Amino acid sequence: xxxxxxxxxxxxxxxxxxxxxxxxxxxxxxxxxxxxxxxxxxxxxxxxxxxxxxxxxxxxxxxxxxxxxxxxxxxxxxxxxxxxxxxxxxxxxxxxxxxxxxxxxxxxxxxxxxxxxxxxxxxxxxxxxxxxxxxxxxxxxxxxxxxxxxxxxxxxxxxxxxxxxxxxxxxxxxxxxxxxxxxxxxxxxxxxxxxxxxxxxxxxxxxxxxxxxxxxxxxxxxxxxxxxxxxxxxxxxxxxxxxxxxxxxxxxxxxxxxxxxxxxxxxxxxxxxxxxxxxxxxxxxxxxxxxxxxxxxxxxxxxxxxxx
Numbered sequence: 001x002x003x004x005x006x007x008x009x010x011x012x013x014x015x016x017x018x019x020x021x022x023x024x025x026x027x028x029x030x031x032x033x034x035x036x037x038x039x040x041x042x043x044x045x046x047x048x049x050x051x052x053x054x055x056x057x058x059x060x061x062x063x064x065x066x067x068x069x070x071x072x073x074x075x076x077x078x079x080x081x082x083x084x085x086x087x088x089x090x091x092x093x094x095x096x097x098x099x100x101x102x103x104x105x106x107x108x109x110x111x112x113x114x115x116x117x118x119x120x121x122x123x124x125x126x127x128x129x130x131x132x133x134x135x136x137x138x139x140x141x142x143x144x145x146x147x148x149x150x151x152x153x154x155x156x157x158x159x160x161x162x163x164x165x166x167x168x169x170x171x172x173x174x175x176x177x178x179x180x181x182x183x184x185x186x187x188x189x190x191x192x193x194x195x196x197x198x199x200x201x202x203x204x205x206x207x208x209x210x211x212x213x214x215x216x217x218x219x220x221x222x223x224x225x226x227x228x229x230x231x232x233x234x235x236x237x238x239x240x241x242x243x244x245x246x247x248x249x250x251x252x253x254x255x256x257x258x259x260x261x262x263x264x265x266x267x268x269x270x271x272x273x274x275x276x277x278x279x280x281x282x283x284x285x286x287x288x289x290x291x292x293x294x295x296x297x298x299x300x301x302x303x304x305x306x307x308x
Contacts, residue, residue, distance in 0.1 A: 016051025016166065024048050025172050034187045038095065041194035049198045052169050056205070059133040065103040065222060065233070068110030068124040073240050073257065077266045080125040080238070082226060090189050092177070093196040093208055093223040101229040103127070104212060105220045111251050112214040113221075116243045121256070123240050127233035135222065136200045139210040141174035148178055150217035173199075177210050178217065196223070216249075236260070238268050260306070 024047045031041075069080055082088075082099040090096045104110055107124070116122050145152060176195050181188045200208045206228035211217035238259040245252035261269040 014051045016053075016169075017047060018168065020047040020050070021169060025168075028191070033190055036190065038190045038194050041191055042197065045194055045198055048169055048172065052166055054136060054166075056134065056136050057209070059129070059135070061129050061131055061133075063105070063129040063133060064236070065105065065127050065129065066107050066110050066124055067101070067103045067127075068114050068122050070114050070116045070120050070122055072121060073270065074123050074238075075267060077125060077235060077238070077262055077268055080123055082229070090186050090193065092181075092189055092192050092210075092213075095193055099226065100207070101222075101224040101226060103222050103224065105222070106215075109212050109215050109219045109221070111243075111253070113212065115214070116246075116251070118243055118246050121240065121242050122253075123238065125235070126237040126239075128236050129232055130234050131228075131232040133206050133222075133224075133228070133232075134204060135207045135209045136205050137209040138195070138199055139174045139177040139217070141171045143171055144174040144178040144211070145217050148211070148213065148217040150211070152218055178213055180213060200225075235262055238270075240270070 088099040207224040240257040
């Protein structure tokens with residue numbers, strides 16, 4: 001994931017109380033989340049977040065984001081967008097009825113997030129950010145990465161708490177956000193939702209950044225507020241694929257169709273074929289490199305050549 005980063009310090013004036021925070025963590029770990037409300041969890045999290053300081057990354061425009069859905073070929077890009085409130089379930093970051101746009105930083109990740117079965121079809125949309133993106137982050141602890149068997153050593157942008165006093169809090173929050181939640185136990189998301197509301201409810205943040213659990217923390221997810229996503233994402237591409245085989249931590253895929261344009265109403269202009277590149281100069285040459293799980297073509301001058 002290529003980006004330029006400016007780091008802003010978000011430092012509350014209230015002093016952190018590690019003893020009170022440790023007591024709250026112990027109480028939360030002992031809870032039966034099935035019978036605990038999000039509001040009660042917010043109360044219990046208060047001493048943990050009191051005085052918590054972070055270094056929050058600010059990403060320049062140009063971040064490529066991906067999102068998928070297990071479905072037939074979608075007719076409109078809204079079918080690959082965040083769901084409307086009345087059908088939005090409880091998620092890792094959001095309450096039921098309160099949608100955010102979940103997206104990934106790598107083309108492969110959506111397959112692991114949506115977990116399609118053999119024979120099913122998947123549609124993937126790709127957008128590029130057009131404005132600076134200020135996010136908070138959670139989940140980037142050494143212990144969490146080890147638990148998920150990640151091959152990454154770190155996120156690449158120093159995702160540490162702002163001071164050593166917050167190390168225990170940072171590790172606790174990482175434990176919450178990298179928890180594998182089984183199907184049928186979605187009530188466990190209430191804890192990560194409460195933590196997320198503490199982490200990025202403030203208007204200063206456009207979203208929350210955290211490692212993808214489904215892909216063992218080897219890539220990153222964004223949960224974007226819709227006020228940012230609606231105004232600052234430019235459509236880049238849509239793809240349609242069939243799952244031929246599900247293997248251990250891998251999918252065999254047949255790509256079926258692609259689109260690079262939308263109608264004014266959001267209708268997807270499917271090409272009825274896969275990508276192709278045209279060399280228009282005599283004796284021209286294209287160089288292909290893999291980026292975000294797909295091929296990028298460049299001409300002799302190093303300029304990107306879009307597929308047609």
